[in-house]
Structure formats: structure tokens, C-alpha cells
Amino acid sequence: MSEHRDVWVFSENKDLMLELLGKGSELANKLQTQLAAVLLGHEVGNQANELIAYGANKVYMVDHPSFKSLHADPYTSALTSLVNQHKPEILLIGSTRRGKELASRLATRLEIGCVSDCTELWIDEKGRLLMNRWVYGGNAVATETCSTKPQIATVPPRTFEKLERKDRKGEVVKVDVKVEEPRTEILERKEIEAAEVKLEEAKVIVACGRGIEKKEDVRIVEELAEALGGLVGYTRPLCEDRKWYTEWIGLSGHKVKPALYIACGISGVIQHIAGIRDSKIIVAINKDSEAPIFEIADYRIVGDIYEVVPALSAALKKLK
Amino acid sequence: MPRIFVCVKQALDVAELKIDSATRRPIIAGVPRKISDFDKNAIEEAVRLKEKIGGEVTTITVGLEEAKTTLREALAMGADKAYLISDPAFEDSDTLAVSYILAEAIKKLGEFDLIICGEASSDSFSAQVGPRLAERLGIPQVTYVRKVSLDGDNVVAERSLEDCYETVRAKTPVLLAVTGEINEPRIPSLMAIMKASKKEIVMWKVEDLGISKERVGKTGSAVQVTDVLAPKVERKKIEIKGETVGEIAESLVKALVKEGVVGG
Numbered sequence: 001m002s003e004h005r006d007v008w009v010f011s012e013n014k015d016l017m018l019e020l021l022g023k024g025s026e027l028a029n030k031l032q033t034q035l036a037a038v039l040l041g042h043e044v045g046n047q048a049n050e051l052i053a054y055g056a057n058k059v060y061m062v063d064h065p066s067f068k069s070l071h072a073d074p075y076t077s078a079l080t081s082l083v084n085q086h087k088p089e090i091l092l093i094g095s096t097r098r099g100k101e102l103a104s105r106l107a108t109r110l111e112i113g114c115v116s117d118c119t120e121l122w123i124d125e126k127g128r129l130l131m132n133r134w135v136y137g138g139n140a141v142a143t144e145t146c147s148t149k150p151q152i153a154t155v156p157p158r159t160f161e162k163l164e165r166k167d168r169k170g171e172v173v174k175v176d177v178k179v180e181e182p183r184t185e186i187l188e189r190k191e192i193e194a195a196e197v198k199l200e201e202a203k204v205i206v207a208c209g210r211g212i213e214k215k216e217d218v219r220i221v222e223e224l225a226e227a228l229g230g231l232v233g234y235t236r237p238l239c240e241d242r243k244w245y246t247e248w249i250g251l252s253g254h255k256v257k258p259a260l261y262i263a264c265g266i267s268g269v270i271q272h273i274a275g276i277r278d279s280k281i282i283v284a285i286n287k288d289s290e291a292p293i294f295e296i297a298d299y300r301i302v303g304d305i306y307e308v309v310p311a312l313s314a315a316l317k318k319l320k
Numbered sequence: 321m322p323r324i325f326v327c328v329k330q331a332l333d334v335a336e337l338k339i340d341s342a343t344r345r346p347i348i349a350g351v352p353r354k355i356s357d358f359d360k361n362a363i364e365e366a367v368r369l370k371e372k373i374g375g376e377v378t379t380i381t382v383g384l385e386e387a388k389t390t391l392r393e394a395l396a397m398g399a400d401k402a403y404l405i406s407d408p409a410f411e412d413s414d415t416l417a418v419s420y421i422l423a424e425a426i427k428k429l430g431e432f433d434l435i436i437c438g439e440a441s442s443d444s445f446s447a448q449v450g451p452r453l454a455e456r457l458g459i460p461q462v463t464y465v466r467k468v469s470l471d472g473d474n475v476v477a478e479r480s481l482e483d484c485y486e487t488v489r490a491k492t493p494v495l496l497a498v499t500g501e502i503n504e505p506r507i508p509s510l511m512a513i514m515k516a517s518k519k520e521i522v523m524w525k526v527e528d529l530g531i532s533k534e535r536v537g538k539t540g541s542a543v544q545v546t547d548v549l550a551p552k553v554e555r556k557k558i559e560i561k562g563e564t565v566g567e568i569a570e571s572l573v574k575a576l577v578k579e580g581v582v583g584g
Contacts, residue, residue, distance in 0.1 A: 072451070072460070073460065096481075097463065097464050097480075097481050097482060098481065100447050101450075103448075104415070104451035104452045104455070105451050105452070105461075107448075107452070108419060108455040108456060109455055111416070113414060113542025114415070114416075114542075114543075115543055116445070116446040117446070134445070135443070135444055135445070135548065136332065136334045136337050136443055137334035137335075137442060137443065137445070138334075139334055139337050139346060139550060140339070140345075140346045140549060140550045141551060142545050143545070143546045143548075143549075144543050144544065144546065147543075147544065148542040183460040183491070184460050184489065185490070186486055186487070186488055187488065189484050189485070189486050189487075190485045190486075191483065191484050192482075192484055192485065204581070228582065236500075239501075240500045240501045243501075252440075252445075260579075260581040269335065270334060280579075280581065281576070281579050282555065283572065283576070294557070296553055297555060297557060298558065298579075299556070299558050299559075299575060300558070300559045300560065301559075301560050307565045311569035312572065312573065315566070315569040315572075316573055316582070319573060319577070319582075
């Protein structure tokens with residue numbers, strides 16, 4: 001028998017931590033073991049009970065002023081000590097941009113493997129953790145296993161469901177571990193204005209890509225979105241190349257699953273498709289009949305978005 | 321004068337990947353390889369820093385012998401030196417093993433101020449090798465960098481995170497992983513390409529690094545891939561046609577109402 005036992009979860013993002021507890025409890029039940037959350041923070045004792053209410057049997061809590069802001073060094077050192085002391089079987093880490101660097105550093109300090117951005121996790125008949133993740137720019141899903149312990153998987157936000165909040169019993173273990181000082185210093189933080197409604201939760205999304213020539217022309221797309229009661233989304237080139245916006249839909253950005261996704265002037269590179277694949281109905285409008293977006297569309301219109309999009313808005317108005 | 325290392329990967333060109341429709345397995349054989357997208361941004365940023373404050377840019381890759389073309393591209397973009405770490409023993413190395421190989425190569429190359437990588441590779445996109453390498457070398461890292469300046473031993477970098485832009489200061493040596501928004505990589509001139517073709521690419525094998533074969537390739541890796549499958553695509557692919565744009569728009573709206581995704 002391996003000395004490794006429990007299922008652990010950690011994320012600096014509170015919602016994501018609860019989602020990890022949701023999946024973690026399923027894995028722990030299957031392995032007939034305990035589920036523990038790792039809480040690293042400063043004066044965050046009240047959060048421990050919340051983690052128990054969402055399914056943690058145990059909360060390992062380290063209280064240290066270094067955790068007030070998020071640096072890789074103190075987090076890596078604390079998690080390394082905890083893992084070495086208590087030897088979990090599985091460790092799920094929230095795949096935020098901060099979580100990713102932490103998971104990689106931790107896995108290296110422990111000389112073990114780590115699988116990034118898992119979209120599905122399950123236990124096979126041998127008791128191994130199987131992890132699915134997108135590879136080849138969203139062209140395929142790889143199923144991976146890890147021969148070292150703990151088996152570390154990072155999980156993006158909104159991949160798994162939280163458990164229902166309930167009165168549950170659990171134990172809070174306060175731990176004193178060595179915490180390294182950060183070697184980076186945060187000079188400034190500029191909040192990015194978050195959209196009021198999240199793209200991930202939208203029922204209808206009208207998105208535009210390079211087919212839109214000028215930023216002011218995005219208006220036609222906004223009007224269509226408005227007529228449908230939906231949100232507007234953008235592709236990565238509109239954000240990174242043209243710098244019109246900061247948030248895009250795709251493998252490296254928002255992964256969306258609306259009931260209706262309308263792609264206007266989007267060629268459909270595989271990285272974009274990976275972010276919209278779970279949409280119920282996909283409509284593509286593009287003047288290039290060979291555009292790859294048509295391969296994954298339910299309804300295709302080969303035409304000029306500058307004509308088709310306003311015509312759609314008009315047709316919808318007639319409907320009302 | 322700063323010494324900057326840039327780690328690059330010759331990745332599969334995922335846009336050229338085909339799927340076997342019977343088995344849903346990707347057909348890897350024959351897929352061309354090219355420099356990973358964000359690695360170009362990494363080279364560009366290193367060359368810009370050199371142009372501004374002087375210094376030397378060295379590119380390093382772990383890969384097949386054909387990865388020389390990727391290094392040639394880096395040299396044409398303005399890198400001064402190139403190292404190809406290649407050995408049959410490296411086949412099937414995961415991020416744990418690749419970061420070990422890179423770390424040993426860098427230790428052999430000696431002192432440095434900055435290591436620059438791309439945020440993730442365009443084929444496997446795990447974003448692990450950068451931070452793993454920093455950990456092995458015992459230096460801090462700043463990931464998702466969209467802006468950077470270097471002044472003496474002070475590095476100031478702006479990171480792009482989910483909810484904020486964070487400006488971070490660290491002392492060299494430090495590893496930076498850059499995003500695609502940091503710069504627009506240059507397209508080298510014909511002259512630069514000619515000059516680069518004459519530069520030497522140094523090849524190192526397992527023996528040159530004095531590393532253990534146990535720690536590379538399959539035996540040195542912790543992650544095993546058990547299967548790779550393309551997702552099922554079940555889309556209707558109905559083309560909406562009509563005499564006029566108005567007619568097309570109306571038929572689409574009708575279809576969407578029928579689907580129940582547009583309120584009637």
C-alpha cells in the first residue's frame with residue numbers, strides 16, 4: 001500500500017476552491033478517503049468553516065502575513081512542506097494564471113509530474129487518476145496519467161460544479177510550516193474592469209473577428225446582440241493584434257457554452273473553436289466559403305457581415 | 321551588459337494537423353513543425369532589450385535535429401548564439417524532464433541576467449516549462465508578462481492576470497514568460513536570413529551535459545499519455561441561401577425560432 005492517501009484541493013480563488021471541492025469529493029468517495037482543502041492566508045480563519053460546508057472533511061490552515069498578496073515563493077514553500085508532511089494521493093490546484101506557476105514550481109520542487117488545465121477527472125479500476133486535457137491547440141483531447149505522487153492536476157475555473165452548501169462536520173488543522181519570503185515585489189495593481197455579466201453564463205453570444213474592419217463597425221454586432229438579448233464577444237486578434245479589447249473567446253481566453261453563438265467574420269482557427277465547442281447552436285457568417293468556422297456551424301451564411309448582420313437585426317425586430 | 325537566454329520550442333504546426341475520421345485520432349506523421357507562437361514574442365523582446373541596452377541574446381532549444389530551422393529563425397531575428405540540445409534519449413520527455421535538460425544546459429552556459437520564454441507552447445499549451453526551469457535554477461519568475469524593462473539588476477514587468485494588470489519588481493537573474501501582446505515579432509530581412517545561415521549552431525547531446533539518461537525521456541518523465549482523441553463534431557451544417565440578404569436573414573431567424581434559441 002502506498003503511504004499516500006487523501007485528496008487535497010487548493011486555489012487562491014475562493015469560487016474555484018469550492019468547485020475543486022465538488023470534484024474532489026467525488027474522487028475521495030471513489031477512493032474511500034478523506035477530502036482536505038489547503039487554506040493559505042492571513043487572518044482567514046472564518047473561511048475554513050465555509051470550506052467544510054462545501055465538502056472538506058479537513059482544512060489545513062497556514063496563517064502567515066506573506067500570504068496577504070500572492071507570490072509564488074511563499075505559496076510554493078508552504079505547499080511543499082504540507083505535502084511532504086501529510087502525503088496526499090491527489091492534489092487539485094486551481095488553474096488561474098497564478099495557480100499555474102505555483103503548480104509547476106511545486107511539482108518541480110517535489111520532482112513529480114503535473115497535468116495542466118484538466119477538463120475531466122476520474123479514477124480508473126486500478127485506482128489511478130485519469131486526466132483529460134485539450135492538446136494540439138484544441139484539435140484533440142489527451143487522456144493522461146501520472147506515475148508520481150501526489151498526482152497533481154490543475155483545473156480551470158467553471159469546469160466542475162460546487163456541492164450544495166450544507167451543515168457538515170469537519171476538522172480545522174492549524175499548521176506551522178516554513179514560509180519563504182517572496183523574491184518579487186508588487187509595485188502596482190490595475191484592476192481590469194470586469195464585464196457585469198459573464199460571457200460564460202450568457203445564453204446568446206454574438207462574436208466578431210477580423211472580418212470587422214474598424215472598431216466603430218462593431219456597432220452592427222452590438223445591435224444584433226441587443227436584438228437577441230445577448231452579449232458581444234471578440235476573437236484574440238481583435239484584442240492582441242488590434243488592441244481594441246482585453247478579453248477574448250478561445251482556448252486561452254473565455255470558454256463559452258451559450259444556447260446560441262453567432263460568429264461574424266470569424267475564420268475559426270482551432271484555438272477559437274476550442275472556446276465555443278460546447279455551444280448548443282452555432283451560426284457562422286463569413287464571406288469566405290472555405291472558412292474553417294463553417295465546419296463546426298449548424299447554420300452557415302456565406303456573405304458579407306456588413307450586409308447580413310444588419311439584415312438579421314432587422315428581421316428580429318420584425319419578429320417582435 | 322546583460323546576458324539573455326531565450327528558450328524556444330519547435331512545436332507541431334497545429335493548423336496543419338488532420339484527424340483520421342474513422343478513429344478520431346490525430347495524424348501526427350507528416351505534420352510540419354514551426355517555432356511556437358509565443359516563443360517568437362520571447363525572441364523579439366530579448367532582441368529589443370539588447371538593442372536598447374546592449375548585451376547578448378542566446379537561444380536554446382531541446383528538440384529534434386530539424387529544430388535547427390527554428391534556431392536559424394531566432395538568429396535571423398537578431399539572436400547572437402544558438403544551442404540545440406538534441407539526443408534520441410530525449411524522446412517522450414515531459415515537462416519534468418525537459419525542464420531538467422534545459423536547466424543543465426543553462427548551468428553549463430554559465431551566468432545570465434534574464435531567461436525569456438513564451439507563456440505556453442502552441443501544441444501542448446501546458447505553461448509548465450518556464451516556472452519549472454526557474455525552480456530548478458533557484459530563481460524567481462514572472463509569468464504572463466506584457467511589458468518589461470531592465471535597469472541594472474532591476475527588472476520591472478507588468479503581468480496580465482485574469483482580473484488585473486500587476487506590476488512586479490524582481491532582481492536578476494529572473495525568468496520571464498511573455499504573452500503575445502508584449503510585441504509584434506519582426507519579420508527578418510533577406511539579408512538577416514543570409515547572415516543567420518552562416519552562424520554556428522552548437523549541438524549538445526546527453527554526454528555533453530553530463531546528465532543522467534534515467535532522468536530524461538520516458539524513464540525521466542512522470543506523465544504518460546494513454547490516449548489522444550479528437551472531439552466528436554455533430555453539427556447540422558445547413559447553408560442558408562436566398563435571393564436577397566433580407567430573405568436569408570428571415571430564413572435564419574425562422575430556423576433559430578424553431579430551434580428554440582430565439583424567442584418567437
